Amino acid sequence: MRSSDLGKVAVMMGGRSAERAVSLKSGAMILAALKKKGVDAHAFDPKERGLEALIKERFDRVFIALHGRYGEDGTVQGALELLGIPYTGSGVLGSALAMDKWRAKIVWQGSGIPTPHYELLTRETDLHGVATRLGLPLMIKPANEGSSIGMTKVKSVRDLPEAYALAANYDRVVIAETFVDGVELTAGVLGDTALPLIKLETPREFYDYAAKYSAEDTRYIIPCGLPPDAERIIQDEALRAFRILGCSGWGRVDLMLDRKGKPYFLEINTSPGMTDHSLVPMAARHAGLSFEDLCLRILELAQLAEPGDDRVG
Template identity: 55%
Template sequence: MTAAAPQPRFQDPAVFGRVAVLMGGTSAEREVSLESGRNVLDALRARGIDAHAVDGIPALIAALMDKRYERVFNILHGNRGGGEDGVLQGALEALGVPYTGSGVLGSALSMDKIRTKQVWMSEGLPTPKFERLRPGADMRAAARALGLPVFVKPSCEGSSVGVFRILAESDLDAAEAFAASYAGELLMEQMVIGEEFTVGIFGDLALPSIRIVPAGEWYDYHAKYIADDTQYLCPGLEGDDETAIRDLALRAFRAAACSGWGRVDVMRDRRLGLQLIEINTAPGMTSHSLVPKAARQIGIDFETLCWLVLENTLADKTLADAEVRRE
């Protein structure tokens, strides 16, 4: 399966005006966001775009009230001070400022892994069985109901923050200690035994899948952002299998009301086949990040990818006017 690479609609960087590259923030994923943001900022500036770094939502809102920026490239990660939970999107909608990525509903829904899985199940899309753990829930009873092995993770975090791999009942001790100090809901999910994949989404296009092969036992925070020995095979599958995983990822993305760009994580269970895991609506743009790797596979370099993502913030009239000027 060969994906056609999208092309920039025009070449004039002035059409974007002054762009705020929103990074950092106060979520648990701040450091990853800062690295992603610096990379995006450098890429946009390399293409002549008048782009500026803004750290966190309060600083952005103050700048927008002073009308210092015309659009926002959101590369905040996470929630509670991150930019993926719908709060930022709601504020920007109220201010009438265009921004990259999914809207309020898609951002809020996909930030919540439990609710995303409920939507997928209602649409008949495959996802591992799970238990919803409210604060104070009996984690051991949930594990017995699902059967080991399982993963335990916050419903509303990313970047493998607070994720526990439970192979034996004794492994629950650390997860329970974390739960005692964590205010939000946790997701306990049956562990998929098989291969791990991710599929980048750009508009209506599913990018080539990437098969992730960590050197360790699983793809944890270290393997994602620090280790240099994690293997990324792209495309991850071939023929009909590759077509199937891209189609499933795009259906999952749309079912969760997501738009613009993002990434869908998928596992292939040895018995059950493809299983949807979660959606990332502001994917990382670090040296280890996966959407840029998939984009390169179809001929889109990093600078062009950032340009194309930002193009999605332009209204049709703006694009049409730019094309007329170009002609």
């Protein structure tokens, strides 16, 4: 597809979520890349402007570079469906399910996708009982946040109340998840293809917000070191986990590989970071795709749901 065929494109960035700063950085890099490829691209911050401006200013497509709430949870996707403007990434259902770690795990469990054991936490939950049933360490996380915001690795029962309180500041739905001791991997998805796996290593307790966006001591290992056959099996399973939630277009699947080599799927990001520390561009580059070509390919995949399409559930 020629750049001129893509029409006038809004790169939607910023927004109102806790990940606004990262989204602005992702959006700026995407905007520059698309312009470099000759696309008529413009910045659009939905915190500053109403979505009706997309119609008034005759935008033909939207590249969603929003992260977190109101960007990855199906809300903006639903609005764009109503406006009739094609957009990048997953549709309403896939976005909403992937954003909700609790419900995503329920769907995965019912579909045979391995995911760590977990429990839903409330103020009345017996945290000692949770630790007994799931074991320590535990990951305590808000169900509907990204970028590891509000997440804590807990090694002692006495630290559970504080970890719960932190997560509950970000979401009323909080989950406790068994910590999988092993290797952290991520699989980028582009169209119907899983990109090369990346192995993540950090001296921190886990791959947290700082490790993702600012730390210089995070190591990204690609090739990941697995035998080719083993990598292909995990890539195929990552694609299955992605599709089962109704996701499409592009995204990133995060998982742990335990000491026995069994994968456990953690979450899916339907609008992952596109900064200089980001993983999908890194994997695409290893597969021979420049950042500019990656952005163009994602934009070419922009679409609206068709009747019966899993993009709308």
